[in-house]
Amino acid sequence: MDIDSIITNDKSSMVDEKNSLIFDASQMKHGEKDCAIPQELPAPLIDLGGFFSGDPTTMQEASRLVGEACRSHGFFLVVNHGVDENLISSAHRNMDMFFNLPLSEKLKAERKIGEHCGYASSFTGTFLQKLPWKETLSFQYSAKEHSSHIVEEYFQRTMGKSFNNLGKVYQEYCNSMSKLSLRIMELLGMSLGVQKDNFKDFFKDNESIMRINYYPPCHNPELTLGTWPHYDPTSLTILHQDCVSGLQVFVDNEWHSINPNYNAFVVNIGDTFMALSNGIFKSCLHRAVVNNYIPRKSLVFFLCPDKDKVVRPPTELVDFNKPRIYPDFTWPTLLEFTQKHHPADTNTLQAFSNWLQHNNVQP
């Protein structure tokens, strides 16, 4: 009997089986339970093309808006971003193709315990902690010259030659996300009043993580979540939602829905950039909810610095009369902490700082 007849590809049977589980809502901590229907948040919409037009007034206004947003809740939307819309659509189509594969095919990329890349699903028990209602595929990206085919090679190696086209699409998508990230880093640098290229140079050789998320419909969406409340431990997140809402951010003590906008990317500050900005810019608290009628998908690029970069705020942002808020660290140390000690949640950076001091870990 071949693997396909053993592991049915019938996603609905896996999802139905999970649907039948009585989800113990008491597992949800305060702030995870849904109370009122979240209101949409009029998120700051940054015209990136305008910022790069060179017009001083437009640049100043964009810098002010971004600074305001990142000093409070840590997210904003960018439009006129320059990313080819055909590439975005192709990335979404390939996400559909991947998640509609037979489970036996997806398990070729199965994520190993303690590793951050690969296929994981709460319907096959490969999520360690409280089971979120989603399937994910994460893979490494590198902006380094000698790694210019790292994404294509990942798909060829794990899924086989028939995935060459999918690998090329995500290689190109990640290239465009890396370029967009560096443009946003110029904007963040201006907002923080540091040298324009400071952060752009810091992330030039980024070794980032790309993730595609698939959230199946759930019979009892109010009893679970697609992604639990968390701060991304990474530096900057560039997220593209499909046309189904589900992303929520926690602002002014309540959850707000970020309605899908196909022409926009949602950009949020992560823990590593909060540390890099010496706590001036805030990591964004967010989650993903699910629904009972239509699947939802998201493309998420997590910008991460080169493994040797030490996360230390530029001197312009440090008050030497006060203690540093976060100790120096490297991203691989924080990544390993989230994979082996403390899954990313609403307290990662504080727990990590304590762990660094307790274990006397030096960068």
Ligand SMILES: C=C1C[C@]23C[C@@]1(O)CC[C@H]2[C@]1(C)CCC[C@@](C)(C(=O)O)[C@H]1[C@@H]3C(=O)O
């Ligand atoms: C470094 C990472 C860990 C998670 C993926 C990511 O690349 C950035 C976001 C993190 C995550 C999505 C935050 C919520 C909990 C988590 C376990 C998940 O729901 O997938 C996190 C990811 C992880 O795989 O640890």
Ligand SMILES: O=C(O)CCC(=O)C(=O)O
């Ligand atoms: O799918 C979403 O809208 C949010 C996903 C997310 O926060 C994550 O993958 O870190």
Ligand SMILES: [Fe+2]
């Ligand atoms: Fe996130």
